[in-house]
Amino acid sequence: MFDFLRNWTKSAEDKHQEAITAYLDNALSPAERQRFEQQMAQDPALQAEVAQQQQTRALLRQLPPRQVPRNFTLDPALYGRPARQPLITYYPALRAATVLTAVLFFFVIGLNLFMGGSASMAPAADMAVSQLTAETTSEEPTAGMAFESAPAAAPFSVEEPALEEAASDSAAIELAATAAAPLPAVPTPAATQAPEAQTAPLPTATVSNLPRPIATEVVAERAATAEITAPLPTQPETDTAVTNITPPIEAVDILTQPQETSTQTPAPSIDLLAVAPIGLLVLLALLSILTLYARRKLP
Amino acid sequence: MDEAALIEQAKKGDVTAYNRLVLAHQQVVYNVAYRIMGQPQAAEDVTQETFIAAYKALHSFREGSLKAWLLRIATNRCYDELRKWQRRPQSSLDDLAEENESFAFLRDPALGPEEQQQRVELVQAIERCLQGLPADQRATAVLCDVEGYDYEEIAHITRVSLGTVKSRLSRARSKLRDCLQGVQELLPAAYRLGNET
Incomplete structure (x- = not known):
């Protein structure tokens, strides 16, 4: 979501290294790949860097898989039917509701400020x-x-x-x-x-x-x-x-x-705009607590 | 029986069906846990906890890849465990990594003793370099370069954006390259890294 911000704050060296990584993993678009290859053809230092990264990658792939020391199967006598965990099941919905409530809360706050500002401009009459x-x-x-x-x-x-x-x-x-x-x-x-x-x-x-x-x-x-x-x-x-x-x-x-x-x-005279932020704040606090609790319960 | 059917049966409480899923995925889960934790015993614990937690939360698994879901649980468990280690440092990882017993799996009767020794040293050197990385970069490097997952799968497993995966992987590889340059003599000739940058 904030990738654009990260790209913006990234140093030239970071971008350079990421381009090499992406090139080796075939994660560049055709146009980017062509541009990178052209650059590489003119730059021996870049060629050397790419070669080193490629070797590093190949070394890691050399690591042999380990055999499991034992089976991790569960004992049927100990584990019954998995219980439903509504908080975990509805975690995505809870998270979405929290975000929506937060947005609504700030919208109402903004609206309140705006209305307050425009009301002060009204004539005395x-x-x-x-x-x-x-x-x-x-x-x-x-x-x-x-x-x-x-x-x-x-x-x-x-x-x-x-x-x-x-x-x-x-x-x-x-x-x-x-x-x-x-x-x-x-x-x-x-x-x-x-x-x-x-x-x-x-x-x-x-x-x-x-x-x-x-x-x-x-x-x-x-x-x-x-x-x-x-x-x-x-x-x-x-x-x-x-x-x-x-x-x-x-x-x-x-x-x-x-x-x-x-x-x-x-x-x-109950001003709905004055009461709404308080209600939304309470709702936001409740939803945040529930979401955090559900997040902690996630496997 | 296909995986989806086994999952449905497991959700209904069929532990035997679930155990078939465990047998199908335990190798990859254990390997990822081992590469992140750097210790066979810790990896074993994490793997067991992963399968228990996954069984308990099976109702929250909707669709997609069960393997990716299990790896997500496993990497989260690894992070939790590493955080605990940071708070309460236990025995040195280096000491444990050097246990010959943990590298017994590398012994190949077809190889001579010297070659076998070189192989063990190479693997040790790579693992030590991996252990020198921050946990998030290590997990990304393991998933991409050791286990062969693509960026999107890694983003899904580690719950980060694609940009973060690229960034972590790039940093991890740079650090690994620097680390491996320090142990050039252990590397096979074909994998010796040039010094020019």
């Missing part, structure tokens, strides 16, 4: 959406549903209370939504937030690794600041300042609710 989608879908179905319709409702034509609730539920969602959804026809300060949300990515890996309440806090903080700078798109611009002020308070209230509930019952 995507993070906020994914984080809050998980919360809303698991804890507040109506808000979740409203959020799902939020991108479509981003233009100001919608005045349904559910949408208002959704909008006030998390301004961060809106922030995220503005990144994905069409911008409002009427220019609002939220529009100025959009580039920020797009260009300033959150350290995703950090956020995703944070405990849920802390992540929610970060999002809530962002949502609160966004509310202050960006009035809700569902509110007409001609509305009084009261309407502009009240929703952020509601938003904060509502946003803090999931935060509390999430501290009580953290959502179970």
